[in-house]
Amino acid sequence: MATTAAHAPAQGNTWSGGKSPMKASYGKLMMWFFLLSDAFTFSGLLVAYGLIRSAWPAFAGAADEFVFSLNHWPVPEEVFKSFPGMEALGIEKAPLVFVGIMTFILIMSSVTMVLAVEAGHRMDQKDTQRWMLWTIIGGLTFLGCQAWEWSHFIHGEHGAGATSAHMNPDGTIAFFGANLTLNQYGPPAFADLFFFITGFHGFHVFSGVLLNFIIFYNVVVGTYQRRGHYEMVEKVGLYWHFVDLVWVFVFTFFYLI
Amino acid sequence: MASHPEANTPEGEIPKAQTKVIWKTFWILLGLTALEFLIAFTVAAGALKKWTFILMTLVKAFYIVGEFMHLKHEVKTLIWSIVLPFVFLVWLILALVTLEAGYIFDVKFF
Structure with missing residues (x-):
């Protein structure tokens, strides 16, 4: 009875077999559920950030009197206020400008990715190839920016008027930059969370670039043209947009709030 | 396909x-x-x-x-299978960040 029912054409009931109720292929569906679980992981990190941050006092004084201290959580725009070549241009501080550029690069690469998906729908090999390549370039640029951001964060603020959470008794700065136990910018937890959250996201960008490259290669050699559809571009696109999505949240919670 | x-x-x-x-x-x-x-x-x-x-x-x-x-x-079923788990998660996040963190703050500083 049960075996015959399984082979009978499904009628009426969406879930009685023979149909694809979500109208999505197995691979795409699994990508969605993987991304959901990945979102849980990132939420765990952001929850940890929110909880630890709210459990520290905020800086109470006027904005221009801000100093780095172990007694309050740092204001992000006082920590992230540099970009490469700033000293040469004579600019003293550029709060959040560099991270803004990084955000723009990632949104832009998300756009080129969706353009690649669109080109794939039209079976346009040349266009898919072109937009995939731009997406890879965007991803690599973002990674380069992040490498600079990390390096700057680790080496610290040395310039005039620099403050630190770690001061010598004579008033000179005892520690520049940040590692997992010491942090110029405030409580060590701030640096730990910076390394873990942006590091975990950066690792996702890195694996995304690798995946994009594999798909790009397949597009170039014509694998999907022969297969008759470009669904692999869609799947890797889902992953890439997710990376962009996570950055939108990291940007808000780590840099803005 | x-x-x-x-x-x-x-x-x-x-x-x-x-x-x-x-x-x-x-x-x-x-x-x-x-x-x-x-x-x-x-x-x-x-x-x-x-x-x-x-x-x-x-x-x-x-x-x-x-x-x-x-x-x-996408189909409604797919939309809800992705969105609904996340709505519950956001609820948990709000509870942890607003209530629990406030409690830790009180215990540490008052």
Whole structure:
């Protein structure tokens, strides 16, 4: 009875077999559920950030009197206020400008990715190839920016008027930059969370670039043209947009709030 | 594949690109990000600023997931299987960040 029912054409009931109720292929569906679980992981990190941050006092004084201290959580725009070549241009501080550029690069690469998906729908090999390549370039640029951001964060603020959470008794700065136990910018937890959250996201960008490259290669050699559809571009696109999505949240919670 | 009617286009005949929605979404995302920058440097810190940022982030997330990831145009079952687990998670996040962190703060400093 049960075996015959399984082979009978499904009628009426969406879930009685023979149909694809979500109208999505197995691979795409699994990508969605993987991304959901990945979102849980990132939420765990952001929850940890929110909880630890709210459990520290905020800086109470006027904005221009801000100093780095172990007694309050740092204001992000006082920590992230540099970009490469700033000293040469004579600019003293550029709060959040560099991270803004990084955000723009990632949104832009998300756009080129969706353009690649669109080109794939039209079976346009040349266009898919072109937009995939731009997406890879965007991803690599973002990674380069992040490498600079990390390096700057680790080496610290040395310039005039620099403050630190770690001061010598004579008033000179005892520690520049940040590692997992010491942090110029405030409580060590701030640096730990910076390394873990942006590091975990950066690792996702890195694996995304690798995946994009594999798909790009397949597009170039014509694998999907022969297969008759470009669904692999869609799947890797889902992953890439997710990376962009996570950055939108990291940007808000780590840099803005 | 049945779900890819576009794939049946004969070779050599490539339809024109339909990119209007993509660029519209891009301008919305860019505009919101620019507005966030403006708010970051003009509005004083406080609960209002914080919740404005969170709201704007959710709007951006809606456009990325809905348009770029195409979820808006999927079947309802698929939309809810992704969105519903996340709604419960957001509830947990709010509880942890607002209630639990406040408690830790009180225990540490008062």
